[in-house]
Amino acid sequence: xxxxxxxxxxxxxxxxxxxxxxxxxxxxxxxxxxxxxxxxxxxxxxxxxxxxxxxxxxxxxxxxxxxxxxxxxxxxxxxxxxxxxxxxxxxxxxxxxxxxxxxxxxxxxxxxxxxxxxxxxxxxxxxxxxxxxxxxxxxxxxxxxxxxxxxxxxxxxxxxxxxxxxxxxxxxxxxxxxxxxxxxxxxxxxxxxxxxxxxxxxxxxxxxxxxxxxxxxxxxxxxxxxxxxxxxxxxxxxxxxxxxxxxxxxxxxxxxxxxxxxxxxxxxxxxxxxxxxxxxxxxxxxxxxxxxxxxxxxxxxxxxxxxxxxxxxxxxxxxxxxxxxxxxxxxxxxxxxxxxxxxxxxxxxxxxxxxxxxxxxxxxxx
Amino acid sequence: xxxxxxxxxxxxxxxxxxxxxxxxxxxxxxxxxxxxxxxxxxxxxxxxxxxxxxxxxxxxxxxxxxxxxxxxxxxxxxxxxxxxxxxxxxxxxxxxxxxxxxxxxxxxxxxxxxxxxxxxxxxxxxxxxxxxxxxxxxxxxxxxxxxxxxxxxxxxxxxxxxxxxxxxxxxxxxxxxxxxxxxxxxxxxxxxxxxxxxxxxxxxxxxxxxxxxxxxxxxxxxxxxxxxxxxxxxxxxxxxxxxxxxxxxxxxxxxxxxxxxxxxxxxxx
Numbered sequence: 001x002x003x004x005x006x007x008x009x010x011x012x013x014x015x016x017x018x019x020x021x022x023x024x025x026x027x028x029x030x031x032x033x034x035x036x037x038x039x040x041x042x043x044x045x046x047x048x049x050x051x052x053x054x055x056x057x058x059x060x061x062x063x064x065x066x067x068x069x070x071x072x073x074x075x076x077x078x079x080x081x082x083x084x085x086x087x088x089x090x091x092x093x094x095x096x097x098x099x100x101x102x103x104x105x106x107x108x109x110x111x112x113x114x115x116x117x118x119x120x121x122x123x124x125x126x127x128x129x130x131x132x133x134x135x136x137x138x139x140x141x142x143x144x145x146x147x148x149x150x151x152x153x154x155x156x157x158x159x160x161x162x163x164x165x166x167x168x169x170x171x172x173x174x175x176x177x178x179x180x181x182x183x184x185x186x187x188x189x190x191x192x193x194x195x196x197x198x199x200x201x202x203x204x205x206x207x208x209x210x211x212x213x214x215x216x217x218x219x220x221x222x223x224x225x226x227x228x229x230x231x232x233x234x235x236x237x238x239x240x241x242x243x244x245x246x247x248x249x250x251x252x253x254x255x256x257x258x259x260x261x262x263x264x265x266x267x268x269x270x271x272x273x274x275x276x277x278x279x280x281x282x283x284x285x286x287x288x289x290x291x292x293x294x295x296x297x298x299x300x301x302x303x304x305x306x307x308x309x310x311x312x313x314x315x316x317x318x319x320x321x322x323x324x325x326x327x328x329x330x331x332x333x334x335x336x337x338x339x340x341x342x343x344x345x346x347x348x349x350x351x352x353x354x355x356x357x358x359x360x361x362x363x364x365x366x
Numbered sequence: 367x368x369x370x371x372x373x374x375x376x377x378x379x380x381x382x383x384x385x386x387x388x389x390x391x392x393x394x395x396x397x398x399x400x401x402x403x404x405x406x407x408x409x410x411x412x413x414x415x416x417x418x419x420x421x422x423x424x425x426x427x428x429x430x431x432x433x434x435x436x437x438x439x440x441x442x443x444x445x446x447x448x449x450x451x452x453x454x455x456x457x458x459x460x461x462x463x464x465x466x467x468x469x470x471x472x473x474x475x476x477x478x479x480x481x482x483x484x485x486x487x488x489x490x491x492x493x494x495x496x497x498x499x500x501x502x503x504x505x506x507x508x509x510x511x512x513x514x515x516x517x518x519x520x521x522x523x524x525x526x527x528x529x530x531x532x533x534x535x536x537x538x539x540x541x542x543x544x545x546x547x548x549x550x551x552x553x554x555x556x557x558x559x560x561x562x563x564x565x566x567x568x569x570x571x572x573x574x575x576x577x578x579x580x581x582x583x584x585x586x587x588x589x590x591x592x593x594x595x596x597x598x599x600x601x602x603x604x605x606x607x608x609x610x611x612x613x614x615x616x617x618x619x620x621x622x623x624x625x626x627x628x629x630x631x632x633x634x635x
Contacts, residue, residue: 057531079527079530080530080531080532081533086527088528092527094525094529094543096547106533108534153528154531154532157532157533
């Protein structure tokens, strides 16, 4: 996952702050977004992700700091001259215009001839899979079609950056999953920098080259999806992205690049310093993803470490089963997931089991 | 549902009481008798001929038309500014300011007329159609603001942002996006202000300085029994005129909703 490393910078934030009266909406945003990147701003509602997106578009002024787009300071540059275009959460399709009038709206001042513009509109519609829909009235479209129109309308201007404000949140699950894949394909095809705002961590993981996780006006972690998932920087990030078990732990020693901990129910573990992100001053816990824990059947042997446990809860999902297991006679309960493959029966509550785990899958938050 | 014969007859009586006098207008306008009473004497178009040949009536109608068109235009334009400001912007003193704009809605018209008359006379402003227009704008602007506020409120803010985002300025956004979408509201405001102004009496009487204005003129003519039938003929014309205006307003409203793809939540008709 080194896609973003060698790309030129498209957007740079330098200590960006935004106040609404007394409310501190953005609290010192720093970071870069690379050219051609599919970048996501992920966080719970009210974390400032939409505000940050709107400061890029120029709909919100920043209180202090600098936003650079393609090397130019955007201070005092109005939304209508910025090299960005936006797909709004409500799609903001102009209801009194036809599909092609909507898509061609941004070309009004384009010096090209009428025929060339019409051709550009037709191409944009074809790109988003709406060939032949040009004459339709905007209000006669379905949610998914409206979104495609919004995309075509923004992309026809060939912006340097396309901003997407929760574009999939209004669609049903199936349509959403379909559009996720379409958006990824579209982004590859046009090569434009996409910045997606979403509160759906799964959506961010699926679609993004890199993700900035935001809480309370700050970027908690900016990383590629795999790093974010496997090596979250804080307990809060770990909790927000996917499921993670947190096990109380005690730090025994820290020397060189090794940290030795005693995790309740797991015992002594030696961790690499890379598994222990920066201190935040919280009570130490180790984190373990459900899929890094495995139930051992019959005479299977754990490749690394194993711990005894008792099944407390069984949650059957068809392809998967989730087990909540008490570890090693303690009150520490972890959730683990097993694929339901042939020859692996679903176990009952109360069954005594052996759980295999790997020290390298642990993350230490302290 | 339970049967309620009393409520049914009450409703019938109420509607009859409300509308039968209006139905009497055309009946007696075509009645061949100077006396407004049954039995009917026969069919005639004389009263309409008399009405059309009345020089003063023509002047009064022309004046009323000038006043109503001016009042409707001015208060609708003022209403657009006020409604836009109150819906989209936050500024200190907004609530009391909007309250003051809406106040004439509940203020007795007589008070406004008297106060304006005193002020205009002490400022040595000669009374004319212009002073009537000023007075009526005060009365009709709250109606325009009320209608236009709801029109602006139903406008999604991201439509404006989308237009700006696609390269338009604030002004061209207003022209290309906002104006077409609030146009039904503007039409409704214009027609209602026009109607209110057209039959307004108190201000026309106080500030008109005896200029023939239709409402005042009609009232004056009722002193002469011989003039009553031709006034009824005029009333008939005005009723038809009102129905046509209302029809246009409703048509515009429905077309606006259909254009914007919204759901019809009922209107005047």
